[in-house]
């Protein structure tokens with residue numbers, strides 16, 4: 001019986017056997033720490049009732065653990081060169097399907113409906129390609145895929161931004177976008193030594209679970225996210241300056257901005273990074289009602 005795909009010796013043997021040239025441009029860093037893989041399965045709370053979508057199976061290191069612990073696994077891999085490798089390494093598992101597609105082009109809802117029994121819980125578990133962490137997460141969070149949780153590895157610095165609270169340096173547009181729809185927490189930190197080849201940053205496993213809708217909702221979600229983006233546009237400028245950047249600098253506009261701030265009882269001297277989620281929602285609605 002083969003040792004796990006992720007064991008350092010087997011990973012190296014697979015790389016040699018297929019003469020794989022590892023593509024940095026596709027964020028290829030293969031996990032070779034079995035302890036980390038076990039912890040990912042635990043963080044995702046996987047059971048044999050769960051269906052799993054994986055992004056970027058690589059040579060199958062994490063996929064194997066998912067296949068052993070979940071009901072069915074659907075994995076999207078963009079790199080065609082890895083298909084024969086995956087065919088070989090994952091041959092013992094009949095509950096895995098590899099789809100050779102760019103995850104950002106995939107219609108996850110459609111594919112999931114087609115392949116999965118959607119009465120079972122659906123989880124997203126992945127060691128993400130770091131260069132597209134944000135678009136992948138935003139696509140899933142703002143899309144209509146019915147998932148139960150997301151458990152993903154990313155650069156630690158990005159993980160810090162996802163879970164950041166108001167008043168901290170890491171808090172910003174990304175924190176709000178993620179926390180608007182989910183409860184986000186860092187499950188554990190992963191050192192760069194857990195991969196072949198080693199990335200030049202440390203990583204973290206983040207778990208996102210769907211949250212209840214907020215008590216006060218924005219009149220329009222797109223408008224809300226746009227407003228949040230504008231609010232953090234120039235971090236070193238005062239919020240007052242950013243608001244003029246969003247709505248305009250004309251004296252008449254400035255007066256109406258001040259009127260709204262006064263209504264929602266937010267001080268003109270405040271900085272965006274101290275505002276809570278609900279502040280941004282209330283501000284979005286108040287500016288809309290003022291016709292700005």
Ligand code: SAM
Pocket residue numbers: 026027028029030031055056057058059060061062063076077078079101102103104127128129130132
């Ligand atoms: N899951 C493997 C592991 O943990 O060892 C590999 C993870 S590696 C960090 C990221 C994987 O995502 C690579 O296999 C890469 O080819 C793949 N990938 C990169 N961009 C992708 C995209 N747009 N769509 C699907 N897969 C992608």
